[in-house]
Amino acid sequence: MAHVEVILPDGRTEQLHSGCPLSDVLHKGGSDLAGRVVAARLDGKAVGLSTVPPPGSRVELLPADSPDGLYILRHSTAHLMAAAVQALYPDAKFAIGPPVENGFYYDIDLPKPLPAEELPAVEAKMRELQAESLPFERVEMPLEEALRVMEGRGETYKVEILETIRRYGTSRPDAVEELKGEAETGGTVSLYQTGAFLDLCRGPHVPDTAFLRAFKLTHIAGAYWRGDEHRPMLTRIYGTAFPTAEALEQHLYRLEEAKRRDHRRLGRELELFSIEEEIGPGLVLWHPKGAIIRDVIETFWRKEHRRRGYQLVYTPHVARAHLWDVSGHLSWYRDYMFSGVEVEGQEYLVKPMNCPFHILIYRSQTRSYRDLPLRLGELGTVYRYERSGVLHGLLRVRGFTQDDAHIFCRPEQLESEVADVLELALPMLRAFGFSEYHLVLSVSDPNHMEKYAGSLEQWERAESALETVLEKSGMTFDRVKGEAAFYGPKIDVSLVDVLGRQWQCGTIQVDFNMPERFDLGYIGEDGKSHRPLMVHRALLGSLERFFGILIEHHGGAFPFWLAPVQVAVLPVSERHEPYAQEVADRLDAAGVRVEIDDRNEKVGYRIRHAEVTKVPYIGVVGDREVEKGLISVRERGRRERGAMPLEELIRELSEALYPPVPGPAL
């Protein structure tokens, strides 16, 4: 009799009699399996533990702390929550309830909105049901029968999903194309019954609710049915679940940590920036401390760009409507532009992008192939009308400064130019303390080449150039079809912050469209006119957004070279003030940003203040220091380092004034 081979999470294998459900194996071998394993993988597909595998098959058990296991755990918790909601609000109608990155949600149509205060009641009901060890029972039935069942229950959303499945063979009509061929066939669907709650669901699920030990409902939000703003707004309840209470605790702690690092709060506390209602949403005031950091960033940025063969330019904030007409912005970007002003009968519009200006600089003279590549860079401030609901601190604003540049080059130069941009971008991000990146190559959708500007040949050439660069870089990247802009393929660079969050900052975009629109040319070696390629690129994205990310990444405790105040000098008492001044003057002369705190407070108070405002170095000077020309140094977050000669500190700090990774010279 053929057995089934079961691979345990630790890699060992166990034999299972054929004809037995997988759950039988849980009580053999390691006794802790029953508590850890939530599902299994058979032929690459996740299945529930009640599955009876065919003889001779190999099955891999999925523990709750594996990515797939966690997904299933959360999915099952979403069902448990739905069951609780149904018990408390019998009129509720259920839409969809999937697991998501850090938890799960369920979209529910409730007769009246659920106040957040009622979440604990739902959670309590969940615990009640959880304790009953209700099984997740899988029922398969013909689609038509499932339709009748859901109609009978008044589950109009489930009915709609079933109708979609009937029509397209999948519950995701938007994904019909990509799912072609793998759509469900056979006309049967699966339902899962948990207590009184019955849900249309592909599964799999954990065997019973006892497996769901650590969960928490986190918040409520509205969400459109199928993400369509013209369809009903449902109540979305978010929650999260983990295999153990400790893991849940840890996750909640990380959320707290994110709150502590919130750049909006730190921005106020550290006096970095503000956004004032009187000025308008999404418009940023950089206060002196924030402005100093910006200045350091900009100086670094300019220096690195000049070294890499960029020429820096400045351009106006407004331009005639005609320019935006030629660039095409009026036809495809108008909704995002601030409305114009009329001057002398001419309409002027505020710039949402810098490219048309750089293009006109290019076009200001006849260019020869010898002039290329021409790299024009600018910290250009642009304004975009973003819908009010998307604004968020510095991360999404209406007025921002892009670290922009446009590279005009010959087609055969594209590859090396793109490689250079990456070689500039990554060390620069590293200098700010970001060492992990995520690269995405967005290419055209080969089935819809009609919607793109430029020729097929241009696209193939550009896409292969970008791909080659990425491959040569040795870094991993994702390749996404159909995500390219209509005007060309692109590479997006996201950085990963200290909490593991991804932020898209840099972008490198090839553009076949603008050179055409502005009729750009250069004289080639053959003496004839040719069309240059154009590359839009930003490394940090926008200074506002990058600053926001930087604040959160460092939790406001900026590395020394960026800190607005680098050294706080604290005279112990009034008679030490002249020496404190001398110390400050000498540090200042060495280029160190220093502040004397001679307030009428005890040293402890002023140290606390310097720590709270995250000053990296604190120098205390009293009788002992005055006498021997010393300074007592304390580094942020650490204990005292003791007294040292002032010279020594100056030498040490002078070396730390520049970013740690300046990158290779040109």
Add this chain to the structure above:
RNA sequence: GCUGGCGUAGCUCAGCGGGUAGAGCAGCUGAUUUGUAAUCAGCGGGUCGGGGGUUCGAAUCCUCUCGCCAGCUCCA
């Protein structure tokens, strides 16, 4: 833009069965002359986001509006 929630001193918040506002921190003044994460005392500070309404009377009730927060959608 949409749904829900929230706007009280610079910040964090209390007060809200309607009777013209309060704490802590911050700030200022004074005493103290301070040695590594908060010295003591005193003082000032709010047209309760803004407009309109109900009422003898509104921070509190209603309504419109602006802004913020969460989420959705969007993100060239």
